[in-house]
Structure formats: structure tokens, C-alpha cells
Amino acid sequence: MSLAERLYLPAILGGIVITFKHLFKKAATVRFPEKTREISAVWRGQHVLKRDDKGAERCTACGLCAVACPAEAITMTAGERKKGEENLYREEKYATTYEINMLRCIFCGLCEEACPKEAIFLTDRIVETDYSRDGFIYGKDKLVEGVNERIDVTKRQTKQVLEFKQHKQLSHNK
Amino acid sequence: MMTEFIIYKLIMVGAIFGITLGVAAYSTYAERKVAAFLQDRIGPDRAGPWGIFQPLADGLKFMMKEEIIPVVSNKFLFVLGPCIAMLTALMAGVLIPWGSSITINGTEYPLQIADLNIGILYVFGVVSIGVYGIMIGGWASNNKFSLLGAIRASAQMISYEIAMGLSIIALILMTGTLSLNELSAQQAGGVGGEWNFWNIVYQPVGFLIFLVCAFAETNRTPFDLPECETELVGGYHTEYSSFKLAFYLFAEYINMFVSGAVMATLYFGGYNFPFMNDLGLDQNVIVILGTIALFAKIFFFIFFFMWIRWTIPRFRYDQLMNLGWKGLIPLAVINILVTGFIVLISAD
Numbered sequence: 001m002s003l004a005e006r007l008y009l010p011a012i013l014g015g016i017v018i019t020f021k022h023l024f025k026k027a028a029t030v031r032f033p034e035k036t037r038e039i040s041a042v043w044r045g046q047h048v049l050k051r052d053d054k055g056a057e058r059c060t061a062c063g064l065c066a067v068a069c070p071a072e073a074i075t076m077t078a079g080e081r082k083k084g085e086e087n088l089y090r091e092e093k094y095a096t097t098y099e100i101n102m103l104r105c106i107f108c109g110l111c112e113e114a115c116p117k118e119a120i121f122l123t124d125r126i127v128e129t130d131y132s133r134d135g136f137i138y139g140k141d142k143l144v145e146g147v148n149e150r151i152d153v154t155k156r157q158t159k160q161v162l163e164f165k166q167h168k169q170l171s172h173n174k
Numbered sequence: 175m176m177t178e179f180i181i182y183k184l185i186m187v188g189a190i191f192g193i194t195l196g197v198a199a200y201s202t203y204a205e206r207k208v209a210a211f212l213q214d215r216i217g218p219d220r221a222g223p224w225g226i227f228q229p230l231a232d233g234l235k236f237m238m239k240e241e242i243i244p245v246v247s248n249k250f251l252f253v254l255g256p257c258i259a260m261l262t263a264l265m266a267g268v269l270i271p272w273g274s275s276i277t278i279n280g281t282e283y284p285l286q287i288a289d290l291n292i293g294i295l296y297v298f299g300v301v302s303i304g305v306y307g308i309m310i311g312g313w314a315s316n317n318k319f320s321l322l323g324a325i326r327a328s329a330q331m332i333s334y335e336i337a338m339g340l341s342i343i344a345l346i347l348m349t350g351t352l353s354l355n356e357l358s359a360q361q362a363g364g365v366g367g368e369w370n371f372w373n374i375v376y377q378p379v380g381f382l383i384f385l386v387c388a389f390a391e392t393n394r395t396p397f398d399l400p401e402c403e404t405e406l407v408g409g410y411h412t413e414y415s416s417f418k419l420a421f422y423l424f425a426e427y428i429n430m431f432v433s434g435a436v437m438a439t440l441y442f443g444g445y446n447f448p449f450m451n452d453l454g455l456d457q458n459v460i461v462i463l464g465t466i467a468l469f470a471k472i473f474f475f476i477f478f479f480m481w482i483r484w485t486i487p488r489f490r491y492d493q494l495m496n497l498g499w500k501g502l503i504p505l506a507v508i509n510i511l512v513t514g515f516i517v518l519i520s521a522d
Binding site: 012015016018019020022023025026027028029031 | 210211212213214215216481482484485486
């Protein structure tokens with residue numbers, strides 16, 4: 001090392017100049033409860049189980065989302081639609097229970113990609129914190145959108161997705 | 175006359191005690207704020223406007239925490255350790271001349287609690303006793319990490335005390351006094367006939383050595399080896415909790431305040447500010463302005479301590495010892511020789 005390096009002082013001076021400059025820089029902090037961080041329009045947050053135009057649940061409990069899920073966060077049980085429930089469930093088979101463990105979920109969006117019925121989507125809502133592990137297992141009560149409180153997922157339907165849906169010969173879009 | 179004297183001294187002691195504790199409390203807040211600003215963050219801002227009640231919240235938290243005295247510890251010494259650390263930290267403030275004399279009804283009231291003619295030696299003596307607080311606390315904990323931390327701390331403080339003392343000798347050779355009050359008075363600034371430079375102009379090397387040693391003496395980064403999470407858990411205060419821990423941490427901030435005051439007094443003109451005698455102001459007003467100037471200097475040094483803390487990473491233990499024994503002590507000795515030579519020549 002040269003004398004200047006062994007003295008430490010030039011290096012220290014350079015260091016304190018750098019830190020002094022940071023004194024006047026804008027803080028990167030977002031004051032969270034008052035302000036939330038701006039997130040992308042296609043943010044992958046809490047899931048929603050969609051209803052169709054008439055208000056019937058789209059999910060048919062085929063289990064493709066559970067198969068696709070790399071974190072194995074999704075479980076469901078299938079049930080048969082009774083007579084008179086046509087306005088509740090779109091097809092003869094539906095999910096009597098549908099649970100996503102939000103502690104396991106990695107929000108990759110593969111469930112959404114696997115779904116042949118356009119039933120599950122990730123939304124820009126952030127999963128809330130909870131005090132117990134049980135609180136993070138979201139059932140149908142939390143996942144299915146309200147009939148009168150539809151959740152807009154059009155932002156997630158990007159140009160590519162809409163283009164893909166044009167091809168009616170593909171089994172995914174039938 | 176006697177009662178008046180006692181009342182005046184009591185007021186001075188109370189005021190200095192209060193100011194020292196207040197400054198130390200708000201140093202903890204300033205430390206967090208400065209750290210935040212230097213790292214592009216905001217820092218504590220929830221307790222009151224801009225978080226100014228944060229020190230109260232921190233203090234309350236310390237008081238509310240469970241107080242643990244380990245069964246294997248030496249209980250008397252375990253309690254004595256933080257008391258010594260706090261006591262010695264507070265004792266050093268007695269000698270600082272916070273301003274020159276205020277004149278009320280013809281009586282002079284010096285803004286200094288005690289003007290010892292060996293002022294600097296007293297400060298050094300008290301600071302040296304501060305090592306015992308750490309040493310006793312670390313030993314009494316009966317914990318390996320505490321003991322190792324205490325050994326490190328005392329080795330570091332004793333090593334750097336030597337260089338610190340040597341750096342002062344050069345200053346004393348030059349000024350010819352040990353009294354802090356006289357040292358301040360010698361640096362009085364004014365253009366009309368009595369134009370004195372601050373001692374930093376004559377003793378830049380001495381100041382640099384003193385500054386580095388002050389960092390080591392107060393256990394501040396880059397010399398904060400006594401505390402080390404990766405090697406020593408919490409260092410000498412591993413076993414401490416609640417208010418006894420607060421005492422140790424608080425003593426560090428008081429030490430910072432006091433060493434800032436000592437540096438300002440020794441090298442940066444104390445309560446003097448440039449052109450103080452040319453403003454044509456009343457003497458009492460100048461004294462008050464001088465006290466404000468001294469506090470401005472002290473606050474700058476406290477800021478500097480924090481500024482360095484968030485700039486430089488810590489030394490390794492062998493680097494610390496190398497710098498102290500092979501770097502600063504020879505440099506201080508050379509500084510004494512050069513100063514002595516110049517004083518000898520200019521005396522003829």
C-alpha cells in the first residue's frame with residue numbers, strides 16, 4: 001500500500017463526502033399505513049374465484065390448478081350440482097370447498113394459467129396479515145367474489161391473453 | 175455571600191446535569207435520525223411530530239423491561255458496573271467552561287462549576303475510571319462473552335488513552351496551562367489588537383490524534399469492538415437488561431457529549447467565536463452568544479461522531495492495536511518533539 005492508503009485519511013475523507021451527499025437525497029421510504037406503494041397493474045396478489053355474467057360460480061373443481069400449483073397450496077373437494085342450483089354453479093360439477101393456503105402460496109400465477117374455465121385469477125389485492133396460521137387458509141368465503149361486488153380482472157387479460165382467447169378450437173377456450 | 179455562592183453553584187450543577195442528560199437523550203434520537211438520513215431513510219417519526227418524543231418512548235421501554243440479575247453473577251459488582259460508567263461520564267462535565275463570566279450586580283459568575291488548575295488531568299483521570307465500569311460489569315456478569323468484551327474494551331481504552339495523553343502534552347507545552355478555563359480564554363478571538371487563533375491552527379496533528387482517540391475512548395465506530403454480535407454477542411453488557419443496560423448505553427452518549435465539549439474547548443476555541451470583541455455588544459450578551467457557540471461546536475462533534483459511524487466499517491482487533499501502538503503513539507511523540515523544538519526556538 002502507498003503511504004496515502006496506509007494513512008486511511010484520504011479514503012475516510014472520500015467516504016464522509018459520499019455519506020454527506022446522501023444526507024440531502026430523497027428518502028426512499030413509503031409511509032406505509034398512510035400511503036401504499038404503487039404496484040403494477042398485473043400484480044399477482046390475493047386470488048379471486050370468478051362468477052360468470054349471471055352470477056354462477058365458474059369453477060368446476062377439475063383440480064388442474066391444484067395440480068399446477070408448485071407450492072401445493074390449493075385443495076378442493078368436488079360436489080354435484082343439485083336441481084335448482086343452476087343459478088349458483090355454472091356446470092354440473094362444482095367445488096364444495098376450495099382452500100388456498102396463503103402461507104404456502106408463492107403467487108406465481110400458474111393456477112390462473114392452468115384454469116380452463118377462467119375461474120381463478122390473481123388480483124392486485126395484498127393478502128392481509130393475521131395472528132394465526134389458520135387465518136391464512138382462505139376458503140370460498142374469502143375467495144369467491146360477491147355477486148354484486150365483482151372484482152375487475154381485465155387488467156390481467158393482456159393483449160396476448162385476449163389474442164389467445166380468439167382461438168375457439170383450443171380446448172382451453174371451449 | 176456564602177449562601178449566594180452555594181445557590182449559584184447548585185443552579186450551575188443542576189443546569190449542567192440537566193443539559194447533559196437532555197443532550198444525551200436527544201443524541202439517541204439524533205443518532206437514529208442521522209443514520210436514517212445518511213441511508214436515505216426517514217428514521218423514527220411516530221412518537222410526536224417528527225418523532226421528537228422518541229427518547230421518552232425508548233426510556234420508558236427500558237424501564238418497563240424485565241430486570242434480570244443472573245444468579246451466577248456477583249450481584250454487588252453487577253449493579254456497581256453501570257453506576258460507575260454513568261457516574262464517571264457525568265463527572266467529566268464539571269470542569270468544562272461553558273462560557274466566561276456573567277456579571278450580575280457587579281458580581282462575576284463564571285459559567286463553570288469548578289476551575290481546577292489541573293483541569294485536563296482531572297478529565298483524564300475520570301475518563302480512566304470509566305474503564306472500571308465496563309471491566310467490573312463484564313467480569314461480574316460471569317459470562318465468557320461479557321468477560322471477553324470487557325477485556326477488549328479495557329485493552330482498547332487503555333491503549334488509546336496513552337496516545338490521547340501524549341497528544342495533549344504537545345498542546346500543554348504550547349499553551350503552558352492545564353486549566354480548561356485558561357485554555358479557553360487564550361483562544362479568545364477578536365481583531366482589535368488581540369487576535370488569537372484557535373489551537374487547531376497550531377496543533378492539527380495533535381487534534382487528529384486526539385479525535386481518533388476520542389472515538390476509541392467512547393467506543394464509537396470504527397472502534398466499537400467491545401460490542402460485537404458475531405463474536406461476542408453483546409460484549410460486556412450481554413447479561414444486562416432493563417435500566418442497567420440503559421445506563422451503559424446512555425453513558426456512551428454522555429461520553430460523546432463530554433468529549434465533544436473537551437475537543438471544542440481544547441482545540442476549537444471553547445466558548446469563543448471569531449470577532450467576538452468587535453461586535454460592540456454588552457459583555458453578558460457576548461458570554462451568552464459564546465455559550466451558544468460552544469454548544470454549536472459540541473453538536474457538530476456529536477454529529478461528526480455519528481457521521482463517521484455510518485461511513486467507516488469497524489477495525490479488526492489487530493488493526494486497532496496496530497493503529498494505536500504503532501501509529502498514533504509514535505506520531506504523538508514526534509508531535510511533542512516538534513512542538514517542543516518550536517517552543518524552545520520561539521522562546522529565545
